[in-house]
Amino acid sequence: MESPLDPAGSGGPDWEARYQAGDTPWEKGCAHPALVEWLRENRLTGRILVPGCGTGHDVRALAADPDALVTGLDLAPSAIARAESIPVVGGESYRLADFFSESAFEHGAFDAVFEHTCFCAIPPALRPAYARTVSSALKPGGLFLAIFYRNPSHDGEDGPPFGCSMEELGDLFGGDFQLIRETVGIPTFDGREDREIIRLMRKLPLA
Ligand SMILES: C[S@@+](CC[C@H](N)C(=O)[O-])C[C@H]1O[C@@H](n2cnc3c(N)ncnc32)[C@H](O)[C@@H]1O
DSSP, X not given: OOOSOOTTTXXXXXXHHHHHXXXXXXXXXXXXXXXXXXHHHOOOOEEXXXXXXXXXXXXXXXXXXXXXXXXXXXXXXXXXXXXXXXOOOSEEEEEEOOTTSTTSSOTXXXXXXXXXXXXXXXXXXXXXXXXXXXXXXXXXXXXXXXXXXXXXXXXXXXXXXXXXXXXXXXXXXXXXXXXEEEEESOOOOTTOTTSEEEEEEEEOTTO
């Protein structure tokens, strides 16, 4: 599959320019609090992919597990350079690539995918491709742990971040994935309270 996204001409943000300008309001300097909490009670192990990883805070939180081998993927060179400049905590590495590109990663190789602010950052028209790409990254039975930004605080349809409804999530991921658990009211960053959910899904064996 060729990438449906031309980062330079997609009409979406020029992510590299945003990093170079320091215009990165999503950059919180730490892993998402709900991921940190989830990892206190649960584990994600094996090969894990984090699309749109930015500077890698979530990657490092996941890589603190000695049984996790985590690949952070982002298309912005400055984000990857920053991530790679931070001392490794475990089995993490980074890759400069467009998530939608056929050669971005080894398909069917991952035990888990972790999502946080990549899905809400891409143009909504690419969401079906996003769901297919997550599915193709995973082994059958692989886990998809996602923090979805349902209703960002800005009004109207301007984004990113672009919100999403529960119905849309059900439609996008209902075919290839089984929903294991969904939690609202999760710990989060200032300004995102009650705007996100964390969902654990499993890729169906025959998907
Ligand atoms: C809103 S930022 C979030 C970064 C990180 N997840 C965080 O929370 O700090 C969205 C990130 O997705 C990356 N991104 C957007 N489209 C992408 C694509 N098609 N492939 C890979 N990365 C992408 C951007 O470069 C940016 O780093």
